[in-house]
Amino acid sequence: MRRRSDDGRATTHTPSASAGTEAAFTAADAGGNDLPRDNHAEPGTDKILFARPDLTTVWRQARDYIARYKLLRLTQSTAEDGIHRQTICNLWRIERHADNSVHTYAFDLRQGLWHETEALEEQLLIPLLNSDLDWYALIINRMLHTALNAAGYAELPDETDEDACIDCHYRDGRREQRRGGEYHGKNRGFVPREMMTDFLRRYYHERVLDRENMxxxxxxxxxxxxxxxxxxxxxxxxxxxxxxxxxxxxYLYYARRRDAVLKVAREHRNLLPLLPAIAPCHWGRDDLFSRKVWVNSAQGAAEAEEIDFAPSPTVSNAETDFLSYSCIRALASPGEWQWLRQASSLVVKAWIESGYNHRLITNLLQAGITGRIPVLALQTVLRRDNLFDCLGVDRRMQRLMSLFIAETKRQWQDRGYRFLRQWLYHQGPAEVQYRLDWLRAEGFAAGFPQKNSTWASLRHRSDEWHARLRTRKKKAEPERHWDSALPSIVIDGITFTPLTSNLALLHEGETMQHCVASYADLCQSNRYRVFTVCDADDKRSTLGITINERGDEARWDQHYGKCNTAVSARVKAAGKKLVTAYNRALLAAPASS
Structure with missing residues (x-):
C-alpha cells in the first residue's frame, strides 16, 4: 500500500502473495485448468482453454490475482496511530483519520500498489440500512470484473457480428454453443463475453462461495x-x-465534503435536503441560505431568476452520481422563503419532489392557515400538485387547501396519527379529486369554494353534480344487461351480489369511487363479472373476476374497497371462495354465464 507516513514520506506496502491456491478454486476448475502460481504454469495447466490462447491467459491471470491477493476476503479492519481502516476484497480501502477526514484507495492489481482515488463512491453502492445480506454478491461481482479487466479482458479483440449471434447453453452440466440453431461441442471457440460469463459462473454456481459464510x-x-x-x-x-x-x-461522497455538510446541518438542518440540487463547491458559502440569494430581487417579475449557483450538468461523473439536478427558482417574496426556512425537513423534501413548485408555497402562505399543521398534510399538498396546483396562485385554490388541511386536523384529533396516515395514503387524495370533479366542471366558475364553504358542503355539492351526471349518462346510454352464473350469495357472513348491468356498474363506481364502470364491455362479452360485497359491519367493497374464452373457468382478478383501498384478509378469503363457487356454477350450467 502506498500512503503517507507521519513525517510526510511516502511508504509502500504490498499484500503478500499466497503460497498456493485455495482448495475451493482448484476444485472449481476442470480438466487440468488449475490456477497457475506466480504466473508460472504448473504441470497439467499448459493446455489451451476455450480454444483460444488469449482467453486462456486472461482466465488464468484473473484467477491468479484472486488467489494471490486473497480478493475473496470480503472485509478487514484495523485501528492504529489514530487511523481507522477498512479494506474490502483487498481491492478497496477506506481510512478515517483523527480529524475525521476520510480517504479512499484502490489497489492496482498489475502494479501491486495502492493509489488514492475517489472512484469508490461508484464502486461501493452497498446499502447500510437494508437487512438483506445477499448484497455481498454485488461486491463479489465487481471484484471479479476488476480482476478480469486487470488481467486484460478489456484489451481483448472486439466481437465480430458472427460472434454476437452465439448463444451459450448448458445441458446436463456441459456447455454447448448454439449458432443459428445448431449445437457445437463444448470446446468450440469461445468469445470474450462467454469466457466472462463462464468465469463468473464458476464462483456463483459451483459452490466456491458458501452463501451463509458470505x-x-x-x-x-x-x-x-x-x-x-x-x-x-x-x-x-x-x-x-x-x-x-x-x-x-x-456516505463517502458526503464525507469528502464533511465540513460543508456539517456547517449546513448545524445552521439550517431542515434545509439539508436542498444540498443535492446545489453544486458541492457552494455548500460552504456563508450566504448559501440567505434571503438575498433565495428571494427574487425583481418583485412581481413574471419569471423568477435561476439561483446563480445551481449545478451544471457538465460537471464530472463523480459530482453527479447522487445528484438529481432540477432548476431551482428563486421565491417571490421574503415571506415564502421564511415559510420554507421554518418548515420541517420532510416538508422541504416534499417541495423538492414537487419540482420546486413555488406556486404551492405561495398558496399555502396566502391561505393564512394558523395553528399546528400535520406534516403529513403538508407533504400531501406539495406532492399532489396535480390536485392542488390546477389554478396556479388563486384564492379559490387557497380555500380548498385550507379546507383540506382543516379536515386532516380533525382526523388527527379525533382518530389519531395512524388513522390519519392511512387516510391520507388511501382516501384523502381521492376525496380531493371527488370534489375537484365538480369544482372544475362548475364550482370554480361559480366562485367556489366560498368563505363559508366547508369540507362537508363541498362533498354535498359534488354528490349532487355526480347524480345529475349519472342521470344524463343513463339517458344518453342504453341500459345493457348480462347474466351471472351465481345469484346473490352469503359466504362466511359476507354478502356477494352480482352487478348485471352497465348502469349498476356505473352506480357502483360512483359510490365506491373507482373505475369499475369501465368493465361494462368485458362483462357484456362474458369475459368478466363484478360483485358488490358487504360484510357484517356494512363495510362495502367490489370484487372482479375474469372468465376465460371458453366460459368454463373463472379466476380471481381484484378486490378493493372504496377508493381502491385494500380489503381485510377475511373479506379477501371469502372472495376467493366466491370464485370457487362460481366455477362450480359454470361447470353445472356453462351456457348461463
Missing part, C-alpha cells in the same frame, strides 16, 4: 464500517438529506 461476512462488513468509518453526526445529517439512500458510496 452473508456473515456481509454483516461484518457493515458492522466494521459503522465502527471504524462512520461519524455519527455526519451519518445523521446524510439521513436528513435522504434516509432511503444510505449506502457506503453515498
Amino acid at each position: 452473508r456473515g461476512a456481509m454483516k461484518a462488513l457493515r458492522k466494521q464500517f459503522f465502527a471504524h468509518i462512520v461519524e455519527p453526526e455526519l451519518f445523521s445529517a446524510i439521513g436528513v438529506i435522504d434516509y432511503r439512500q444510505h449506502t457506503v458510496g453515498r
Whole structure:
C-alpha cells in the first residue's frame, strides 16, 4: 500500500502473495485448468482453454490475482496511530483519520500498489440500512470484473457480428454453443463475453462461495464500517438529506465534503435536503441560505431568476452520481422563503419532489392557515400538485387547501396519527379529486369554494353534480344487461351480489369511487363479472373476476374497497371462495354465464 507516513514520506506496502491456491478454486476448475502460481504454469495447466490462447491467459491471470491477493476476503479492519481502516476484497480501502477526514484507495492489481482515488463512491453502492445480506454478491461481482479487466479482458479483440449471434447453453452440466440453431461441442471457440460469463459462473454456481459464510461476512462488513468509518453526526445529517439512500458510496461522497455538510446541518438542518440540487463547491458559502440569494430581487417579475449557483450538468461523473439536478427558482417574496426556512425537513423534501413548485408555497402562505399543521398534510399538498396546483396562485385554490388541511386536523384529533396516515395514503387524495370533479366542471366558475364553504358542503355539492351526471349518462346510454352464473350469495357472513348491468356498474363506481364502470364491455362479452360485497359491519367493497374464452373457468382478478383501498384478509378469503363457487356454477350450467 502506498500512503503517507507521519513525517510526510511516502511508504509502500504490498499484500503478500499466497503460497498456493485455495482448495475451493482448484476444485472449481476442470480438466487440468488449475490456477497457475506466480504466473508460472504448473504441470497439467499448459493446455489451451476455450480454444483460444488469449482467453486462456486472461482466465488464468484473473484467477491468479484472486488467489494471490486473497480478493475473496470480503472485509478487514484495523485501528492504529489514530487511523481507522477498512479494506474490502483487498481491492478497496477506506481510512478515517483523527480529524475525521476520510480517504479512499484502490489497489492496482498489475502494479501491486495502492493509489488514492475517489472512484469508490461508484464502486461501493452497498446499502447500510437494508437487512438483506445477499448484497455481498454485488461486491463479489465487481471484484471479479476488476480482476478480469486487470488481467486484460478489456484489451481483448472486439466481437465480430458472427460472434454476437452465439448463444451459450448448458445441458446436463456441459456447455454447448448454439449458432443459428445448431449445437457445437463444448470446446468450440469461445468469445470474450462467454469466457466472462463462464468465469463468473464458476464462483456463483459451483459452490466456491458458501452463501451463509458470505452473508456473515456481509454483516461484518457493515458492522466494521459503522465502527471504524462512520461519524455519527455526519451519518445523521446524510439521513436528513435522504434516509432511503444510505449506502457506503453515498456516505463517502458526503464525507469528502464533511465540513460543508456539517456547517449546513448545524445552521439550517431542515434545509439539508436542498444540498443535492446545489453544486458541492457552494455548500460552504456563508450566504448559501440567505434571503438575498433565495428571494427574487425583481418583485412581481413574471419569471423568477435561476439561483446563480445551481449545478451544471457538465460537471464530472463523480459530482453527479447522487445528484438529481432540477432548476431551482428563486421565491417571490421574503415571506415564502421564511415559510420554507421554518418548515420541517420532510416538508422541504416534499417541495423538492414537487419540482420546486413555488406556486404551492405561495398558496399555502396566502391561505393564512394558523395553528399546528400535520406534516403529513403538508407533504400531501406539495406532492399532489396535480390536485392542488390546477389554478396556479388563486384564492379559490387557497380555500380548498385550507379546507383540506382543516379536515386532516380533525382526523388527527379525533382518530389519531395512524388513522390519519392511512387516510391520507388511501382516501384523502381521492376525496380531493371527488370534489375537484365538480369544482372544475362548475364550482370554480361559480366562485367556489366560498368563505363559508366547508369540507362537508363541498362533498354535498359534488354528490349532487355526480347524480345529475349519472342521470344524463343513463339517458344518453342504453341500459345493457348480462347474466351471472351465481345469484346473490352469503359466504362466511359476507354478502356477494352480482352487478348485471352497465348502469349498476356505473352506480357502483360512483359510490365506491373507482373505475369499475369501465368493465361494462368485458362483462357484456362474458369475459368478466363484478360483485358488490358487504360484510357484517356494512363495510362495502367490489370484487372482479375474469372468465376465460371458453366460459368454463373463472379466476380471481381484484378486490378493493372504496377508493381502491385494500380489503381485510377475511373479506379477501371469502372472495376467493366466491370464485370457487362460481366455477362450480359454470361447470353445472356453462351456457348461463
